[in-house]
Amino acid sequence: MSHIANPDQPFEPSPEEMASALADLEHLANQHIAAAVPSQPVAGGETKRVRKLRAEVAEAHLLTDLQDDDAPLLLDTAKVRKRRKAAQEAARLHALAQDPDMRAWQAARMRRLLVTAALVSLTLALAWSTAGVQHFAADGAPPWSPAWVFAWLVEPFLSLALLVVVGARAYLGTRGQPLNDRKLVRNEGLFLGLTLAMNAWPYLPLVAADFSLSRLVLHILGPIVAVAVVTALPIILAAFASLDHRPSGTPTTPSYRANAATVDKLTAHARHLIGTGQLSVDSGADKFRRALGCGMDAARAVRDALRSNPA
Incomplete structure (x- = not known):
């Protein structure tokens, strides 16, 4: 039989209703505490912090390996190429002036x-x-x-x-x-x-x-x-x-011959290294420079000489 409350008297919950309300409050409190406590990694899993640190360590190893390579230092910058072009132009003008x-x-x-x-x-x-x-x-x-x-x-x-x-x-x-x-x-x-x-x-x-x-x-x-x-x-x-239009002054031919002789010696040595398998004809100028122990210009000259006449 349902009980109809008197509107003139205050409402008083029954013991069963009090117990149900307390149970609901306890359940909500447990959910809040579980949400506040960080979740622990599962077996074999990684947190975000671990993954970030692992990526930094891997990046550091890669950077350490790349820092030992001097190839970027051997590249000609725009300023070097501009100076080289100006020097070659000046040399051609000087040679033309001696004609x-x-x-x-x-x-x-x-x-x-x-x-x-x-x-x-x-x-x-x-x-x-x-x-x-x-x-x-x-x-x-x-x-x-x-x-x-x-x-x-x-x-x-x-x-x-x-x-x-x-x-x-x-x-x-x-x-x-x-x-x-x-x-x-x-x-x-x-x-x-x-x-x-x-x-x-x-x-x-x-x-x-x-x-x-x-x-x-x-x-x-x-x-x-x-x-x-x-x-x-x-x-x-x-x-x-009475002007003599032939070139005057000390000729520069001997110095060019000396440079050509040096390149010939380096080319012969490079052929020997290629024959022993220590070097390849398709190698870059930097590898020729390291193998022959010469300057970059001489290495380029040897590379070009080998590619034009590989025999």
Whole structure:
């Protein structure tokens, strides 16, 4: 028979209900304690910490083995390859500079440049002296009078005659045929002497009413430069004509022969090692270096020589 509680009286659980509630609480407490205590490894199993430590130990062993290998140290870095490329380029340029054809081309180019500069300087110097010669030739004639106008033509026809002689000597000098005829040399001296005298005469100490040294130097500057150019140009061209375009200095062939002889000896020794089975033709340059006890460049040369001629 079910018992219906009176709503006006407080609820009181029965002893059976109290025992059931205590049992439920004890079960929940045991579950909480079991969850808080870490699980122990099963027989033959590993925890996460053990696996992590085992991986670190294995990695350390691998790193120890790899640290004994010097192969990474023998590789050429980008900077080394860049320097090696620059060195090879410099060596080729040096060898090209020693080539007789290249030396002849360089000499011809420089000679042409010097001749051009000398003729331009001579032309400017003669043009500078034109005003002085015109002042001398006009001899006080009124401006734009026939004498005054024709006085401007004195220096140009003297300069053109001088440039004909100088140009011919310069061209023949560049062709290895210097023109040193005494008559031509006298003509050059005559033209330059006339130009210098006409520029300097009105400003000499006993001729000028008011002598000025700076004015005298200024007017004879053009003829002096012309004399210097005409005198120096044949000497320079003669020196160019006598140039020897063969390589000069101590030849570098013996050193290259010595290097080639060293590589030949190392190659013969490498063939012996290959015959005894201590080395292989397909070995890398590093193995050749270790086996032969030589530098990396020599090892590469031996490797290439063996691969190109394995017999």
